[in-house]
Amino acid sequence: MKNKLALGISVITVVPMVALLTIMSIYLIDFSFYNKQEFWVIWSIVFLVIVPSSAYAIKYLVPKFRTKGRTWERNLAFVTGVTGQVLGFLGTLYLQAPQGVKALFMVYLVAGILLSVTNFIIGKKASGHACGVSGPITLITFVFGFKAGLVFLVMPLVFWSRLKLKRHDISELLLGTVIGITATIISFLHVG
Secondary structure, X not given: OHHHHHHHHHHHOOHHHHHHHHHHHHHHHOHXXXXXXXXXXXXXXXXXXXXXXXXXXXXXXXXXXXXXXXXXXXXXXXHHHHHXXXXXXXXXXXXXXXXXXXXXXXXXXXXXXXXXXXXXXXXOOOOHHHHHHXXXXXXXXXXXXXXXHHHHHHHHHHHXXXXXXXXXXXXXXXXXXXXXXXXXXXXXXXXO
């Protein structure tokens, strides 16, 4: 039973799902973030939710990919995630997106860069899952104020689920959390 609960929490808090919750929360609470233009909401969903989620579809649609292990699945999700972040961010620059939308994409882009450097260059494993939850929570705190930071209370559930499923140890979760928070602070300092 505990494993099913841990898996459920883990599925609900995958990066694309948290991105969708973040995008829609901002849309419903403060549409001016998107300059009251649905285009930017859709743009955000396409590049921060649909493109990254395509990894899961690719795995099941291509028969030879179904037999690949968890590491391969994680790498594919990472590649599709970074692809969405880079293309989406470049589009925000080219199309002169509102500042909030640029900041949103920059949070994900900076987090992707920091995770890449940490995991592939430095050789430390940082939890993309923890990063993908802590960054958006920090973003929501910047957008809506300190009270929104209470959403950080979900982090212990994320930690518990990832530990229970033996996907990460505590140091990897803490490092991922710090990367998500740092990426958001850098982005808001840069974009405003």
